[in-house]
Amino acid sequence: MVRPHALNLDRRMHENPDYLPWDLVEKINDWGLYTMWIPKIFRGQGYNMPSMCYFVEEIASVRLAIANLIGVHYLGVRTLTSTWNMRLINHICREIQLGEKNHTPCLVSLAITEPGAGTDVEETDLLDKGNITCHAEKVPGGYKLNGTKIFISNGHLSTWHMVIAYSDLEKPADKIVVLAVKTGTPGFAFGRKERKMGQKACPASELIFKDCFVADEFVCLDPEQVAEQVAASRRSPREIYMQMIDYVVSATRAGVGAFATGAARGAFETALEFVSQTVVAGKPLINHEWAQCMLAEMYKNVAMSRLTYVETNYANGLYGSFRDLQKKPMYYYYRLMPLKWLDKFAPSLLNKPVMTRLARKTQMDGQTDDEIHRFHRRAGGVSRHRRLCGIQTCGGRAFQHAPA
Numbered sequence: 001m002v003r004p005h006a007l008n009l010d011r012r013m014h015e016n017p018d019y020l021p022w023d024l025v026e027k028i029n030d031w032g033l034y035t036m037w038i039p040k041i042f043r044g045q046g047y048n049m050p051s052m053c054y055f056v057e058e059i060a061s062v063r064l065a066i067a068n069l070i071g072v073h074y075l076g077v078r079t080l081t082s083t084w085n086m087r088l089i090n091h092i093c094r095e096i097q098l099g100e101k102n103h104t105p106c107l108v109s110l111a112i113t114e115p116g117a118g119t120d121v122e123e124t125d126l127l128d129k130g131n132i133t134c135h136a137e138k139v140p141g142g143y144k145l146n147g148t149k150i151f152i153s154n155g156h157l158s159t160w161h162m163v164i165a166y167s168d169l170e171k172p173a174d175k176i177v178v179l180a181v182k183t184g185t186p187g188f189a190f191g192r193k194e195r196k197m198g199q200k201a202c203p204a205s206e207l208i209f210k211d212c213f214v215a216d217e218f219v220c221l222d223p224e225q226v227a228e229q230v231a232a233s234r235r236s237p238r239e240i241y242m243q244m245i246d247y248v249v250s251a252t253r254a255g256v257g258a259f260a261t262g263a264a265r266g267a268f269e270t271a272l273e274f275v276s277q278t279v280v281a282g283k284p285l286i287n288h289e290w291a292q293c294m295l296a297e298m299y300k301n302v303a304m305s306r307l308t309y310v311e312t313n314y315a316n317g318l319y320g321s322f323r324d325l326q327k328k329p330m331y332y333y334y335r336l337m338p339l340k341w342l343d344k345f346a347p348s349l350l351n352k353p354v355m356t357r358l359a360r361k362t363q364m365d366g367q368t369d370d371e372i373h374r375f376h377r378r379a380g381g382v383s384r385h386r387r388l389c390g391i392q393t394c395g396g397r398a399f400q401h402a403p404a
């Protein structure tokens with residue numbers, strides 16, 4: 001299914017680097033892949049999150065860019081869900097479902113990286129040392145957003161952007177503002193599209209905000225809401241923000257691990273095919289012991305890599321955002337409850353502020369320090385995993401090589 005699109009896409013991207021793969025995005029939308037891993041209560045198809053990893057590994061083994069076109073949407077969705085703002089989760093997820101029904105894809109992106117801050121924005125301990133410039137100034141009725149975000153995967157293709165900004169640039173770690181910004185909002189424009197070395201079909205976009213007004217109703221999380229959490233959980237604002245970042249990272253790095261596993265598997269399968277068809281010194285290459293050793297090493301890397309993302313998913317099931325969805329009564333409830341009935345009461349219920357308070361109470365206050373600590377350890381595991389698979393990030397460029 002992927003191969004014919006991949007070849008066609010490569011040719012088009014080669015001829016015109018500014019080409020955006022709308023045809024394929026529309027097909028992916030029609031296949032239902034943008035709602036597949038959204039919980040049923042938000043009008044998604046309710047597949048469990050770990051299953052996405054096997055799916056993207058399969059696609060990535062043929063073409064990483066196409067796996068990204070699907071997987072990165074869930075990076076945006078997970079950022080939204082990690083704020084536990086039930087009203088906005090409900091609002092945006094229902095738009096995604098509507099987009100599927102009307103054949104107009106509604107994708108979500110995450111915009112956190114800035115021209116002067118990459119690694120820094122993923123750790124509250126590093127944030128204050130980073131060169132942070134994306135400013136969200138509180139104004140009557142909302143926030144005024146100024147700044148630039150870079151390397152935003154699927155940026156040009158997305159309808160909603162989860163923008164991480166800061167209301168105080170001197171102390172950003174204590175003043176994070178998560179905003180849902182829709183394409184077309186006055187003051188928001190797309191900048192350049194990176195000339196990437198690979199995965200070209202998935203654009204890495206620049207997002208530019210100039211006095212962009214974002215109304216209060218699209219504020220997912222801000223210092224005011226965090227102050228309520230501080231009172232309830234006795235954690236500091238930066239600990240609460242780190243919890244949110246951990247929820248995003250832990251849920252999505254498993255997917256990134258699956259991309260990397262797919263890439264490594266693709267390399268192994270290509271090598272296997274090559275050695276099966278090539279004759280060296282009078283006998284098939286596959287019968288040479290040194291070639292067999294190299295193949296075994298490659299396969300070992302693939303298997304270990306898969307184990308790591310499976311472990312990460314296991315940790316998410318125990319301590320992370322899938323925890324409640326995977327509890328047996330909850331699982332069977334969503335599985336067996338007809339969507340029509342769920343839809344009768346879910347939207348109005350989810351729009352009530354009490355639901356956000358309840359979600360944050362269970363998911364954020366309810367997470368113990370020990371669980372948070374374990375979560376941190378898992379994030380370390382995934383970055384080790386990225387190295388294992390040969391994916392290195394360096395100055396914003398992902399270099400990928402087949403494992404030796």
Ligand SMILES: Cc1cc2nc3c(=O)[nH]c(=O)nc-3n(C[C@H](O)[C@H](O)[C@H](O)COP(=O)(O)OP(=O)(O)OC[C@H]3O[C@@H](n4cnc5c(N)ncnc54)[C@H](O)[C@@H]3O)c2cc1C
Pocket residue numbers: 072109110111112113117118119120122126150151152153154204393394395396397398
């Ligand atoms: C293909 C691609 C897609 C992306 N998609 C998105 C997206 O959808 N949304 C988004 O917001 N961002 C996205 N990014 C950005 C990505 O998250 C950043 O590239 C990443 O966080 C690293 O930041 P950086 O590139 O600024 O590297 P840097 O932070 O400059 O890091 C460069 C190197 O220095 C090391 N380093 C950094 N800080 C320290 C330190 N304190 N101590 C020791 N070593 C350190 C790093 O480990 C790394 O090896 C994407 C990037 C790529 C390449």
